[in-house]
Amino acid sequence: MSRDAPGRLGPLWTFLFRFGPPRWTEYVLKNWAGQRLVILVPYLWLLVFFLVPFLIVLNISFAEPSPLGRPPYEAVFDWSLFRWAEDGALQIRLMIGSYHYLFNEPLYVSSWLYSIKVAFFSTVFCLMLGYPMAYAISRASPTYRNVFLLLIILPFWTSFLLRVYAWIGLLKADGLINQFLMNWLHVIDEPLAMLNTSFAVYIGIVYSYLPFMILPLYSNLEKHDNTLLEAAQDLGAGPIRAFARITLPLSFPGVMAGSLLVFIPAVGEYVIPSLLGRADQLMIARLLADEFFLNRDWPKASAVAIVMLLLLVVPIMVFQHFQNKELEAQKR
Amino acid sequence: MKTQGMFSKSMLGFGLAFLYVPILSMIVFSFNDSRSVTVWNSVTSPTLKWYGELFRDTQVLNAAWLSIRVAAMSASGAVILGTLAGLVLARFGPFRGRALLQGLTTAPLVMPEVITGLSMLLLFVTLEQLLQFMFGWQFDRGIATITIAHITFTMAYVTVVVQSRLATFDDSLEEAALDLGARPARVFFRITVPLILPAILSGWLLAFTLSWDDLVVTQFVSGPGSNTLPMVIFSRVRLGVKPVVNALATLMVLVVACGVILSAILMRRQEQRRKREEQMAAAG
Numbered sequence: 001m002s003r004d005a006p007g008r009l010g011p012l013w014t015f016l017f018r019f020g021p022p023r024w025t026e027y028v029l030k031n032w033a034g035q036r037l038v039i040l041v042p043y044l045w046l047l048v049f050f051l052v053p054f055l056i057v058l059n060i061s062f063a064e065p066s067p068l069g070r071p072p073y074e075a076v077f078d079w080s081l082f083r084w085a086e087d088g089a090l091q092i093r094l095m096i097g098s099y100h101y102l103f104n105e106p107l108y109v110s111s112w113l114y115s116i117k118v119a120f121f122s123t124v125f126c127l128m129l130g131y132p133m134a135y136a137i138s139r140a141s142p143t144y145r146n147v148f149l150l151l152i153i154l155p156f157w158t159s160f161l162l163r164v165y166a167w168i169g170l171l172k173a174d175g176l177i178n179q180f181l182m183n184w185l186h187v188i189d190e191p192l193a194m195l196n197t198s199f200a201v202y203i204g205i206v207y208s209y210l211p212f213m214i215l216p217l218y219s220n221l222e223k224h225d226n227t228l229l230e231a232a233q234d235l236g237a238g239p240i241r242a243f244a245r246i247t248l249p250l251s252f253p254g255v256m257a258g259s260l261l262v263f264i265p266a267v268g269e270y271v272i273p274s275l276l277g278r279a280d281q282l283m284i285a286r287l288l289a290d291e292f293f294l295n296r297d298w299p300k301a302s303a304v305a306i307v308m309l310l311l312l313v314v315p316i317m318v319f320q321h322f323q324n325k326e327l328e329a330q331k332r
Numbered sequence: 333m334k335t336q337g338m339f340s341k342s343m344l345g346f347g348l349a350f351l352y353v354p355i356l357s358m359i360v361f362s363f364n365d366s367r368s369v370t371v372w373n374s375v376t377s378p379t380l381k382w383y384g385e386l387f388r389d390t391q392v393l394n395a396a397w398l399s400i401r402v403a404a405m406s407a408s409g410a411v412i413l414g415t416l417a418g419l420v421l422a423r424f425g426p427f428r429g430r431a432l433l434q435g436l437t438t439a440p441l442v443m444p445e446v447i448t449g450l451s452m453l454l455l456f457v458t459l460e461q462l463l464q465f466m467f468g469w470q471f472d473r474g475i476a477t478i479t480i481a482h483i484t485f486t487m488a489y490v491t492v493v494v495q496s497r498l499a500t501f502d503d504s505l506e507e508a509a510l511d512l513g514a515r516p517a518r519v520f521f522r523i524t525v526p527l528i529l530p531a532i533l534s535g536w537l538l539a540f541t542l543s544w545d546d547l548v549v550t551q552f553v554s555g556p557g558s559n560t561l562p563m564v565i566f567s568r569v570r571l572g573v574k575p576v577v578n579a580l581a582t583l584m585v586l587v588v589a590c591g592v593i594l595s596a597i598l599m600r601r602q603e604q605r606r607k608r609e610e611q612m613a614a615a616g
Binding site for chain 2: 035039041043047049053054129130133135136146157265267268269285288289305309312315
């Protein structure tokens with residue numbers, strides 16, 4: 001009985017041989033346990049707990065809200081939604097009411113625009129502050145470099161929520177900054193209104209996300225070949241010109257990775273605007289949470305999530321592109 | 333060169349001040365004997381009374397205990413799954429679905445938390461309905477659902493750390509062990525794991541911190557009665573500054589600072605020892 005037994009029973013023999021006693025353990029050890037299983041475990045986890053949930057969100061975003069229900073929506077995959085039309089085509093009834101609402105309600109439109117504006121300018125400010133910092137760290141001597149990196153990373157390990165909270169104490173009307181300006185410098189007579197403004201949101205986002213900007217930039221800048229700058233200098237280029245023509249273009253992947261690492265989460269930022277931001281102009285994540293928790297309108301909250309995801313899918317893919325490039329580059 | 337160096341150095345100083353002034357202000361005012369947190373009461377300060385109050389605050393203590401349990405469990409789960417994913421991505425070469433796995437592991441790094449939270453909750457609600465319908469089982473959202481959600485978004489960080497650590501050295505050691513007849517599982521535990529142990533440890537700590545700190549995802553997936561520490565803090569500070577929270581923050585900063593500095597010193601020692609051994613090996 002060879003593995004390639006001829007005749008009609010051939011495939012059956014092959015099958016039995018493959019999974020039959022003699023080779024089975026070996027096969028499992030070599031192919032299953034060794035590789036497939038290892039691939040399968042994280043894969044299945046991510047599929048079930050990361051990808052499938054998005055499909056559920058998509059599904060519910062097309063459902064009809066029923067605020068008193070438990071859960072408060074009418075399922076889409078109810079068979080009554082599928083029906084055969086006269087000409088035999090399958091019709092699916094989708095409720096696009098939630099989406100219609102999102103794009104026509106002024107409250108939503110202004111929240112979208114405001115969120116994107118805040119995220120964009122926070123990214124710019126982060127870059128303006130983070131780039132020189134990363135540059136200075138990459139130029140420092142090895143000992144100082146490690147100390148500086150430690151100082152940058154340290155706040156990242158402490159509670160994000162508490163660091164945002166610390167700004168309430170600094171920014172409020174009788175907070176430290178106002179006291180400092182009024183009682184020490186005497187430049188103002190009345191406290192400045194800083195808490196619950198867009199300014200406070202920018203401060204909070206730049207403050208919280210600065211390490212995310214600096215670290216990718218640093219890991220890029222640190223790898224630069226110094227001889228390139230020396231060559232440029234020898235050839236007569238001034239420091240600014242050398243920086244603009246060599247360092248800046250070479251650091252582009254770092255700039256992109258850092259900026260996207262700030263921009264994407266900032267669009268959906270919830271905690272910072274809730275604690276520091278304006279009460280009259282909400283960011284989109286707050287609207288989503290309010291729609292979900294206060295109004296119990298799950299389809300609308302899901303629709304907000306889907307639109308946010310569509311908006312961010314291009315930046316996320318660009319980020320992954322640069323992230324993969326970075327990992328590939330480490331290999332060499 | 334000179335002016336540029338000056339500019340970037342002063343920006344570094346400014347940036348570091350920007351990062352640390354708020355934290356320092358929190359620490360200083362945790363010793364302030366005044367309800368209105370930001371006005372220094374110079375008569376009776378410094379005082380430890382807020383620390384005393386903190387340790388009598390059962391709501392905070394219970395929430396902290398819950399947070400520690402959740403963070404330890406999710407960090408352990410995330411390390412197992414994240415190490416496997418990192419290993420698969422760094423070592424297994426091309427296979428069908430690799431790009432999807434890579435995408436699924438990096439997406440949670442940047443995904444806005446409200447989206448992750450909402451989608452996880454809707455998954456749990458669907459599962460609840462499904463299990464109820466099929467088997468008549470009932471489960472409540474609580475520590476289990478929080479842990480699953482935390483594992484999912486923290487394993488991405490572990491994967492990246494492990495993958496980039498594996499990328500820094502080639503697989504010749506593993507291949508040698510395989511050639512010498514070791515089974516893949518044995519190679520993994522005897523060769524690969526010791527090599528990436530620093531990455532696994534820092535991945536665990538990172539996952540622990542992220543889980544310990546998470547508010548938004550937790551708020552979505554937690555059930556009634558299971559309030560983690562960030563949820564308690566958030567509900568309190570929404571109504572203004574609280575001296576007890578300052579005391580709590582100071583303790584947390586203290587623990588983290590000690591941990592980070594200690595690990596930096598240990599890593600430095602290890603690095604030096606490795607260098608010395610390499611030199612000795614080269615000399616001998």
